């Protein structure tokens with residue numbers, strides 16, 4: 001499925017690689033270089049999915065997701081962390097922070113767009129699932 005995807009990453013080479021791979025399969029791509037820029041774009045453009053680096057200047061990925069979840073206009077947008085998992089415990093910290101999933105860096109060019117497609121599908125299914133009955 002085609003989607004509007006906001007990519008937030010301070011590493012220009014990673015940002016360009018992700019943009020290239022996702023645009024190649026037809027997604028509309030929005031770009032930001034840090035969490036503060038990304039928050040502005042998310043609020044203005046309401047993307048279908050956000051893919052965000054964690055370690056960034058100005059506003060990191062953890063501050064970003066806290067701000068997104070605090071904003072009723074953005075709190076339901078799925079957010080995927082792009083992480084190097086450099087520290088022990090990063091994986092559980094990412095999910096506890098409210099991210100809807102994560103992809104480990106380095107970006108794998110042959111798998112990235114398929115990984116994003118899977119995450120789009122699973123998050124759309126989750127959004128459409130009726131609440132579990134008591």
Ligand code: MN
Pocket residue numbers: 009010011053054055056
């Ligand atoms: Mn970074």
